Amino acid sequence: MNRILAINSSISGEASVSRVLVEETVQRLLAAIPDALVTRRDLSDVPVPHLTPDTVAGIRAVATTEDELAAQGLSDDLIAELQEATILVIGAPMYNFSISTTLRSWFDHVLRPRVTFSFSESGPQGLLTGIRAIVIQARGGLYSEGPSKVLDFQEPYLKQLLGFVGITDVAFVHAEKIGFGPEARDAAIAHARGQIETAVARIAAGGMAVHVPDGTAGPDQVIDRRP
Template identity: 70%
Template sequence: MSKILVINSSLSGDASVSRLLVAETVQRLLAIEPDAEITHRDLGDGAIPHLTSATVAGIRAVAQTQAELTAQALSDELIAELTAADVVVIGAPMYNFSIPTSLRAWFDHVLRPRVTFAYKDGAVQGLLTGTRAVVIEARGGRFTDGPTKWMDFQEPYLKTLLGFIGITDVTFIHAEKLGSGPEARELAITTAKTRITDVITADFFSVLEV
């Protein structure tokens, strides 16, 4: 049975476009594989703490104090969820040209030496193989082309973070110009939904087994 990890990070609740499109993506995946097991990890409102000295000691060295052991346990839990997943669906709003700090905190717990990445012969090796990602990017402006493309620190960053731990099969779905009024918003949502249908095809899960 395939496993799907669903990560949301928008702080806009029911008004969130990324949450809407993440739900649409999950619905589409379930239409293809109704028995897939789903794990939800909601990062809104500081669910994952930002790094502290205890976290760094706990997940990058040998955990000793209670605070370090607690940090290590959370990192273990998040990595176990990700490792178990065949597909991870990530809702990533653009906040200040990058990702929400809550999502960054999740990555801070998941990028872990010798557990999710390692160095061999001087080169980095991502240790998570066989995991596929679908990333929903919601943005107020337009960054896929045009004069503001260079300001996109969201997609290259997410691609780098995921690739660093071995998740290189990443599909990005954009909802752009969400800040340009209701018509632009509706168009962005409809366009993104069409793309979800186009990219999540009947063989989506079987591609993983190749």
């Protein structure tokens, strides 16, 4: 069974380009994989709190206080959502050349030592497997090419954050030049729709990515048929 986890992080409500495109992505995925289940999380409506001196041990050390245990509980819930997912869709507006602080705070709760990543002699290892991701990036300007390419601290950062926990199969969708007027905005959305179509087709063609918790597959199970 496929499960889609759709995460939004725009602060622009219904005017948000990434939010519209995330929902279109989910609908396209459901058209291709009708029995997929969907979990939605809107980090603008219900923000994940920033870590503080009172809560950080709940994620990075041993939780003992009430605040630390609460932070650990939230982290457990967010990680469980991710572990259940086979397809992750993230709406990521560019804010100040990078991601929203709400999305960053979600990552702060999800990147957890010994749970979603570990260190060995050969370096860090991501512990999440079988998740394919589509990341919708909405930007006021143009960063995928041209002079501002070097200012793109969003896509390399997201690639690193996701890869660090083992999510390496990521399709990045660009809705750029949103701030350049209505025509540029429409063209950007049309371009992004094409990228979404390609990404969804690739996921649909790859078959079902099935989580097998004990590491063994039954006769009719496909763990991951990605090429």
